[in-house]
Amino acid sequence: MARRSDHTHDEIRAMAVAAARAKIENAGLDKVTLRGIARDIGYSPGTLYNVFDSADELMMRVNAGTIDDLVAALSAAERNGAEPDLRALLAIYRDFVEQNRHRWQAVFDYSLSDPGAAPDWYVAKLNDGLAVVERAVARLPGDFPYPPAVVARVIWAGLHGIFSLGAEGNLKLVTDRDAADLAEALIALIDRAIRH
Amino acid sequence: MARRSDHTHDEIRAMAVAAARAKIENAGLDKVTLRGIARDIGYSPGTLYNVFDSADELMMRVNAGTIDDLVAALSAAERNGAEPDLRALLAIYRDFVEQNRHRWQAVFDYSLSDPGAAPDWYVAKLNDGLAVVERAVARLPGDFPYPPAVVARVIWAGLHGIFSLGAEGNLKLVTDRDAADLAEALIALIDRAIRH
Numbered sequence: 539m540a541r542r543s544d545h546t547h548d549e550i551r552a553m554a555v556a557a558a559r560a561k562i563e564n565a566g567l568d569k570v571t572l573r574g575i576a577r578d579i580g581y582s583p584g585t586l587y588n589v590f591d592s593a594d595e596l597m598m599r600v601n602a603g604t605i606d607d608l609v610a611a612l613s614a615a616e617r618n619g620a621e622p623d624l625r626a627l628l629a630i631y632r633d634f635v636e637q638n639r640h641r642w643q644a645v646f647d648y649s650l651s652d653p654g655a656a657p658d659w660y661v662a663k664l665n666d667g668l669a670v671v672e673r674a675v676a677r678l679p680g681d682f683p684y685p686p687a688v689v690a691r692v693i694w695a696g697l698h699g700i701f702s703l704g705a706e707g708n709l710k711l712v713t714d715r716d717a718a719d720l721a722e723a724l725i726a727l728i729d730r731a732i733r734h
Numbered sequence: 735m736a737r738r739s740d741h742t743h744d745e746i747r748a749m750a751v752a753a754a755r756a757k758i759e760n761a762g763l764d765k766v767t768l769r770g771i772a773r774d775i776g777y778s779p780g781t782l783y784n785v786f787d788s789a790d791e792l793m794m795r796v797n798a799g800t801i802d803d804l805v806a807a808l809s810a811a812e813r814n815g816a817e818p819d820l821r822a823l824l825a826i827y828r829d830f831v832e833q834n835r836h837r838w839q840a841v842f843d844y845s846l847s848d849p850g851a852a853p854d855w856y857v858a859k860l861n862d863g864l865a866v867v868e869r870a871v872a873r874l875p876g877d878f879p880y881p882p883a884v885v886a887r888v889i890w891a892g893l894h895g896i897f898s899l900g901a902e903g904n905l906k907l908v909t910d911r912d913a914a915d916l917a918e919a920l921i922a923l924i925d926r927a928i929r930h
Contacts (some may be wrong), residue, residue, distance in 0.1 A: 646904065661907050668908055683926060684919045691909045692896070692920050699895020700888070708842065711857050712864055713887045723880045724888050730879060731927040 547589045553579045555599045567644045604641045605663045612670040624725045680733040743785045749775045751795045763840045800837045805863040820921045876929040
């Protein structure tokens with residue numbers, strides 16, 4: 539293995555994150571090992587342990603990039619004061635999940651060794667994405683049996699269930715509808731519950 | 735390894751399913767290998783390949799037992815002509831998931847190599863469970879923007895998302911509510927959408 543020392547720590551971090559992201563997109567989360575990523579960028583595993591606190595941190599940086607990209611897509615719908623409704627946000631989410639299937643699944647499949655230790659910047663990103671959904675919920679006319687923040691999280695978890703079951707092939711065992719159809723039904727039902 | 739030949743094929747199948755179930759409950763799905771299960775029951779891996787079409791079939795038999803147990807619990811709520819509402823069914827589902835966490839996760843985590851090849855008896859069991867939910871939906875007063883069969887599947891997938899995220903520790907990153915709270919909110923919102 540070529541040992542190089544012509545990169546700063548920040549550069550090595552960025553290279554490792556990019557390599558892990560590419561590996562996930564092309565081969566899935568199962569194929570990512572710190573050793574493999576080190577080889578991909580021409581450094582030793584020890585170097586990666588020097589620049590990341592742990593393998594967890596590397597994975598969280600990759601997942602944070604994924605969440606960043608989704609939050610950016612959702613936020614773009616609010617540009618120039620636009621007020622996207624839940625259906626518009628669902629379309630953005632659905633397209634993102636379909637175009638970034640492996641990366642998106644990794645956000646959920648990668649359980650932290652210690653979830654309580656998730657860094658603040660990671661949690662902040664997740665909540666930024668949810669805030670866009672929360673604002674769309676809060677704009678609905680009607681009354682709220684639950685606060686918009688709770689409704690947004692029900693939507694987030696519900697969509698995750700629908701798209702996960704769809705991706706794994708379990709959905710088609712029990713219905714002719716695809717994940718996009720069921721997601722639309724979930725959103726329409728929640729919209730209707732609030733307009734009650 | 736002791737090679738025994740004092741069991742019928744049906745007995746060996748039952749022993750292997752019981753051993754795999756115990757392994758999942760005690761150690762999680764990751765620890766189940768056909769080789770390990772064979773060792774646990776004192777037979778060679780070759781014998782297991784003789785009595786099961788594939789490792790997939792063994793896992794599906796285990797999962798079918800899990801679904802059987804849940805469907806039995808849901809169906810018991812309909813005993814003597816009782817008509818359980820969605821909240822009552824949710825309580826049964828929640829208790830089952832909490833008491834059988836590993837087994838329940840295995841139903842979802844175990845992707846078939848070829849989902850299109852899931853045997854009819856497995857698919858029938860899944861749909862039996864959904865039929866109980868579907869009947870509870872159909873009993874709601876109000877009108878249905880989607881057929882009860884679709885609403886039942888939205889509930890099923892939505893609850894799966896909520897309880898999966900809860901089990902993995904991801905839920906607590908974005909809300910103080912636990913999985914049971916969000917599940918109750920999902921059911922209440924859908925109930926309200928239909929009573930509209």
